Amino acid sequence: MDTxxxxxxxxxxxxxxxxxxxxxxxxxxxxxxxxxxxxGILLQRxxxxxxxxxxxxxxxxCTHPHWGESPEQCADRRLKEELGxxxxxxxxxxxxEYRADVGGGLIEHEVVDVYVGHGEPKITINPDEVWETRxxxxxxxxxxxxxxxSIYTPWLRIYLAEHKDKxxx
Numbered sequence: 623m624d625t626x627x628x629x630x631x632x633x634x635x636x637x638x639x640x641x642x643x644x645x646x647x648x649x650x651x652x653x654x655x656x657x658x659x660x661x662g663i664l665l666q667r668x669x670x671x672x673x674x675x676x677x678x679x680x681x682x683x684c685t686h687p688h689w690g691e692s693p694e695q696c697a698d699r700r701l702k703e704e705l706g707x708x709x710x711x712x713x714x715x716x717x718x719e720y721r722a723d724v725g726g727g728l729i730e731h732e733v734v735d736v737y738v739g740h741g742e743p744k745i746t747i748n749p750d751e752v753w754e755t756r757x758x759x760x761x762x763x764x765x766x767x768x769x770x771x772s773i774y775t776p777w778l779r780i781y782l783a784e785h786k787d788k789x790x791x
Contacts, residue, residue, distance in 0.1 A: 649733060662760060679774050681777075
């Protein structure tokens, strides 16, 4: 099956503002990164100023690629922008599609390239993006999500409930 975008359509594609995409619940590309070590998974608590899911715990980082940016370039860029992390070798794990209500009339409908990196890199938090970080062993994280789901982002709950083995296996 030919999955290329026809030229007539490609010429009409254009980027949309991410807030508009989320208001309309449009399907769009994203990346998610999990950094893991012997201490567990590096989690971030989203900054209170974020336009959706502020103050909730999420995986190491996630975002949307810039127009024309590859998912791997995006993952490297966003690790640096959010957490000051560079030089981590990332391994692509899988592509996940999900749709979730993230509150405030916003819907995430993402096709996500998921990456995993290993080690304990030096972290320099960007306070505009990240409130705090912590390392958490997987079993402890799963138990805490079961006990306190409202403090975690919908996508982290989906990743662990439906895709854990492919991401972290």
